[in-house]
Amino acid sequence: MKKLLGFTCTICNKDLEWNPSTYTCPSCGTEGILDVKYDYEFLKGHIDKKYFAENKNYTMWRYAPLMSIEGKKLKQTLKVGWTPLYRSERLAKHLGLEKLYIKDDGLNPTGSLKDRASAVAVAKAMEAGWDTIACSSTGNAASSLAGNAASMGLKTVIFVPERAPQGKVAQLLIYGANVISVKGNYQQTFEMSAAAIEKWGWYNRNAAINPHLVEGKKTVSLEIAEQLEWQVPDWVVVSVGDGCTVAGVYKGFYDLHQIGLIDRIPKILAVQAAGCSPLYKAFLENKPFEPTEENTIADSIAVGVPRNPIKALRAVKDSQGTYITVTDEEILAAMKLLGSLEGIFGEPAGVTGLAGLIKALQEQTIVSTESVAFICTGNGLKDVQNAIQAAGEPLKLEPDVKELDKIDLFHNMK
Amino acid sequence: MKKLLGFTCTICNKDLEWNPSTYTCPSCGTEGILDVKYDYEFLKGHIDKKYFAENKNYTMWRYAPLMSIEGKKLKQTLKVGWTPLYRSERLAKHLGLEKLYIKDDGLNPTGSLKDRASAVAVAKAMEAGWDTIACSSTGNAASSLAGNAASMGLKTVIFVPERAPQGKVAQLLIYGANVISVKGNYQQTFEMSAAAIEKWGWYNRNAAINPHLVEGKKTVSLEIAEQLEWQVPDWVVVSVGDGCTVAGVYKGFYDLHQIGLIDRIPKILAVQAAGCSPLYKAFLENKPFEPTEENTIADSIAVGVPRNPIKALRAVKDSQGTYITVTDEEILAAMKLLGSLEGIFGEPAGVTGLAGLIKALQEQTIVSTESVAFICTGNGLKDVQNAIQAAGEPLKLEPDVKELDKIDLFHNMK
Incomplete structure (x- = not known):
């Protein structure tokens, strides 16, 4: 993609060439998280205020030209972004x-905002032909991945710490995810997901590791x-x-x-x-x-x-x-x-x-x-x-009109 | 409003003149729910496909010309409608x-979809200068009223039956509503709200009664x-x-x-x-x-x-x-x-x-x-x-890499 120059490592500051399957810096290992580097001069020639004024795609994908993704290949996705x-x-x-x-x-x-990242993860996984995505998450990254993947027909394996709220876990089970609840904290959950991803070679949606x-x-x-x-x-x-x-x-x-x-x-x-x-x-x-x-x-x-x-x-x-x-x-x-x-x-x-x-x-x-x-x-x-x-608590009344006198317009009304 | 001819009673079929404070048919009582009647010939002259193609308001208010409301007076509201x-x-x-x-x-x-009705209720109440709106609801009408009213600075009094799910009740308390939980079914809750609305003269958001x-x-x-x-x-x-x-x-x-x-x-x-x-x-x-x-x-x-x-x-x-x-x-x-x-x-x-x-x-x-x-x-x-x-339930694992063997890619993976 012309707009992309490549990556820069956040630790050693070394520049890396663009490669769609690069996650982290080869010299610094998994700690070597990358920044995506754009050719801003190229973008200046293609993106201006008029471009946006005329763009009728009211989702995050209206910004695909400013993202490390092939916008053209995108099929219909969930309506992520352009929130009020x-x-x-x-x-x-x-x-x-x-x-x-x-x-x-x-x-x-x-x-949640995490839909913005998960939508990209799903799009990148599909670009590269993967069929399973995995991540660890305290909840929102997980449910957003599960939802966005479900809408595109990808499988998900999701590691959550046991303290994740019930609502978030239910949500991702409804989305058809394979959910693994780890009896430990977030760090232990992350390590379990990393080991599993290495073992089975799934696409990695862990947000820090994946620069996109x-x-x-x-x-x-x-x-x-x-x-x-x-x-x-x-x-x-x-x-x-x-x-x-x-x-x-x-x-x-x-x-x-x-x-x-x-x-x-x-x-x-x-x-x-x-x-x-x-x-x-x-x-x-x-x-x-x-x-x-x-x-x-x-x-x-x-x-x-x-x-x-x-x-x-x-x-x-x-x-x-x-x-x-x-x-x-x-x-x-x-x-x-x-x-x-x-x-x-x-x-x-x-x-x-x-x-x-x-x-x-x-x-x-x-x-x-x-x-x-x-x-x-x-x-x-x-x-x-x-x-x-x-x-707080609601005011509880018996189903009897006389009970209405308990509503005190001056004291318990806001 | 030129576009409005008035109302027709759903029971006696009598036509009524347009009046912003009319709720139900004077002859048939509260059972006499009204239909809002438009001058379709007038609307044909003002609304066409081009009107919508050029309209950049991506909320339900893009349809204000087809609603029984003064679109012009609307301030910013929550972003209701234009859902995917x-x-x-x-x-x-x-x-x-x-x-x-x-x-x-x-x-x-x-x-929920009820936001579409509540947004109108709030707009109508503000048009007429009311400061308190009330309703009874199994939950969604209530929370949508509470949220939409909160965003516009109106007070709400909401009657819910005791079986309303906790999440819905919490939501409306967070929105600052005065919540009254009636120890009875929906019908009893409705009757309590009707009595209270009559007693205190609040704006009535009960959906059937209010034709808008x-x-x-x-x-x-x-x-x-x-x-x-x-x-x-x-x-x-x-x-x-x-x-x-x-x-x-x-x-x-x-x-x-x-x-x-x-x-x-x-x-x-x-x-x-x-x-x-x-x-x-x-x-x-x-x-x-x-x-x-x-x-x-x-x-x-x-x-x-x-x-x-x-x-x-x-x-x-x-x-x-x-x-x-x-x-x-x-x-x-x-x-x-x-x-x-x-x-x-x-x-x-x-x-x-x-x-x-x-x-x-x-x-x-x-x-x-x-x-x-x-x-x-x-x-x-x-x-x-x-x-x-x-x-269903997630797969529960101890935080130990050996536990990953319990993930059976062929039997418990979807």
């Missing part, structure tokens, strides 16, 4: 922000930029677990900046749960991360050993942004706030970014005159148990 | 159907027609509870036929759960329905006393379609089939239509050469408990 970007009124006012945008990526087909998946995830930034008519906000806020999503968010803006469609890269506010924040600590102390416990209700970002630390740390640093942490209580409060003021129901990891934004405003890391886009990464229906904690 | 219509390959082949389309309405903002809500629901048909470039399928398949959705499905095609955008109205296959099928029985016996038990896992259509029987029966009859029933086992099987062959996860009521389609093919009510569009009305994540029944 809302201009917030009520939440913005509540937070004292002049300009707040909310990107609701929980409206992707399987309910970040190229799928970056479409969330391409959409934010286009939906704002190429006027990017001062900050983009997103939660961080494995590090691949925040890497994708940065890469999207980086690419657009390189080809001249936007005039700067927004600062990234990367938010981790206080109970599992290895990248936050590494960022602040400017040293490699240390494996940590996974103590948070935000299961989708409960990753004690992040697989993509270099890209995740570099993305935030290069954007002039920063890392922050929030407690589970702050996450639950953010969930209620987003729901009641905007009508958007996010899962814990989905609203972790909002909790971080609130804290960043309190600490004046972000000030009220700066514009902000917050990415809600997953749908609240994925994890009802935690939502119940945040939600 | 997929051409099925694998499921179609499995069923032996030449042309099968799947409309995934579970991808609406709160996860069917006008919101009909947008699902407008979309199907437009997404198929105005070549409608032979059959449209949808599940039926209260009767408002099937009434909306018919009304959408009826309107398009009247203004000449489509050349015929598809036959409607209306599907009820065998454990709660008053409209099925009424249709087959050609007499008024009798209240029945509510014994089905498909809670969103478990309505023993449907509120909109006249429209629901007439819609199917006028379309030359028919009613059919399916068991809970058939519903669960359809859920697994839709997930594993298409990557779409529907709630029980969402996939009930598909179960009905399978039965109709077996009984040769529908034949393989006919084209079919099936509407999946709700997202499977809304009701994980039942999905778990359909899904």
Whole structure:
């Protein structure tokens, strides 16, 4: 593909030639995660604002020319991407922000931003003629892979840690996946999947290892930029677990900046749960991360050993942004706030970014005159148990009209 | 509004003048549910295929000119509608159907087709200056009202029967609704809400009573027609509870036929759960329905006393379609089939239509050469408990590479 120059290793910085079956750097091994390198001069000649203005494909595939994929060969897929970007009124006012945008990526087909990566994984696997894809995941990558693969007729083998919420596991069984529940943490689950993938030679959807998946995830930034008519906000806020999503968010803006469609890269506010924040600590102390416990209700970002630390740390640093942490209580409060003021129901990891934004405003890391886009990464229906904690209880009445007097319009009505 | 002639009562057939605060027929009382009547000659002069081809509003509001609403005054709302219509390959082949389309309405903002009605309810309430909306619902109408109202800053009071799944109740509490759980069935819940609405004078979102809500629901048909470039399928398949959705499905095609955008109205296959099928029985016996038990896992259509029987029966009859029933086992099987062959996860009521389609093919009510569009009305994540029944269990392994030998590629792999 003309648009692609090849890869660059995130460890040794060596350039590699384009090869569709390359995953990681041959010199650095599986730690040597790659960046996809484009010929930006070539792209400048082919992609401009007019191209997008005339493009009627309202899915992530409208950006296929900016991705490491043969757009032409794509058959119909699930409708991934082009999720709504809302201009917030009520939440913005509540937070004292002049300009707040909310990107609701929980409206992707399987309910999370990970659909963007899984759609690419499925497309790449099909390009190369594979019939089985495997991955390990805390849940969303798994269900998105299972759903996207099912729609294309590919088989999936999915390794999940036993703590993955019941809803997410049910979802991927419904999608017909072969699900293997590992009685251990995320790191052990990842190792089991890696061993199995080596043993049977399946296509590997583990997001850090596969350089094309970040190229799928970056479409969330391409959409934010286009939906704002190429006027990017001062900050983009997103939660961080494995590090691949925040890497994708940065890469999207980086690419657009390189080809001249936007005039700067927004600062990234990367938010981790206080109970599992290895990248936050590494960022602040400017040293490699240390494996940590996974103590948070935000299961989708409960990753004690992040697989993509270099890209995740570099993305935030290069954007002039920063890392922050929030407690589970702050996450639950953010969930209620987003729901009641905007009508958007996010899962814990989905609203972790909002909790971080609130804290960043309190600490004046972000000030009220700066514009902000917050990415809600997953749908609240994925994890009802935690939502119940945040939600409270309904008023219970007997089926008798007299019981209506118990509704106190002034005291228990909102 | 010039486009509106007024209303026609579904009982006495009397015409009423347009009045924005009219709900039901003054002569027939609350049973006298109204149809909204348009000036189709006027619409013919204003709406054509070119109008839609040039319309870049990819939400249900692109059809505002065909709705009983002042489109101009609308502020930003949640992105309701313009859900994907997929051409099925694998499921179609499995069923032996030449042309099968799947409309995934579970991808609406709160996860169900009911968002189309709730968005209208909120818009109408705001047009008239109300600040509180109320309804009773088995769940989806409730959560969609709560979400859509929250996004616009309106208060909601929602009555749910105690059997509403936990996920749906949590969702609406997160949306900040005042939730009242009635210790009774749907009928008792409806009566409690009606009494409360009368007592406090809130805006009434109960779908049967409010004639504008069917006008919101009909947008699902407008979309199907437009997404198929105005070549409608032979059959449209949808599940039926209260009767408002099937009434909306018919009304959408009826309107398009009247203004000449489509050349015929598809036959409607209306599907009820065998454990709660008053409209099925009424249709087959050609007499008024009798209240029945509510014994089905498909809670969103478990309505023993449907509120909109006249429209629901007439819609199917006028379309030359028919009613059919399916068991809970058939519903669960359809859920697994839709997930594993298409990557779409529907709630029980969402996939009930598909179960009905399978039965109709077996009984040769529908034949393989006919084209079919099936509407999946709700997202499977809304009701994980039942999905778990359909899904089965994952393979559980200790975190030890030796355990991988338990994966039997030939026997337990799909």
